[in-house]
Amino acid sequence: MFEADPPGWADFKEPVAKPKKPISLRLDEEVVEFFRDGGPGWQTRMNAVLRHFMNSKKENSIV
Template sequence: MAEPPRRPRTLNDARTEAEAAFKQVTKKVAEAPPKTTALPGIKQLVSLRIDQEVLEYFQEGGPGWQDRINAALRKAAGR
């Protein structure tokens, strides 16, 4: 005996409506992460490749060469 054809789901099907409602409620909204403002005096450790002659130029002045490089970069960035 042949099985009767299955009834296709319609938009009014309770399960289909429940799934659609669930998806609508649980859909994640893409939010941009909040922008953090730079705090004055906070420094971040980074690795940076610079030319040897540039490094030697700043190190010739003795201690504080990293601060001098930072000052030069701030000036170049217009800050």
Template sequence: MTNIKNISLDEIRAMKDSGQLKDTPEDAPTKDMPDGFWDDAKVVKRAKKKSVHLRIDPDVLEFFQADGPGHLTRMNDVLRSYMIAKKEKSHHQHSGD
């Protein structure tokens, strides 16, 4: 059983106009940022991703798919974390830290 409903953009606009939808809930957490917080912010763009064919165990794929859309991004994030950890470990071993 699911509570997912397909509605049109016009229906969404009508719901927003009638107050059924709000941009920000009243109970959403807020945080005041100090003046100049974004002054030194820089846009960081990742390199273009490379498409590959990858064979993955069925249970691994099902695990990531279970969280819904974005499973390939999550898999990439896990691989990136592993790569960074391995590089840091290798760097510490070679630098004597």
């Protein structure tokens, strides 16, 4: 146990994560295996890939 909090610890605020929406999604088996083979956090990595794709599409679209 720590005797004293590290400097700035009292002001630390944990970032609020955006809530995730649970869905049912059908993917190719090899796609799921690719991400699962990366170990724990595979769904988070898959979400990051999808988010990157979404953002690149948004940046390249004309509004």
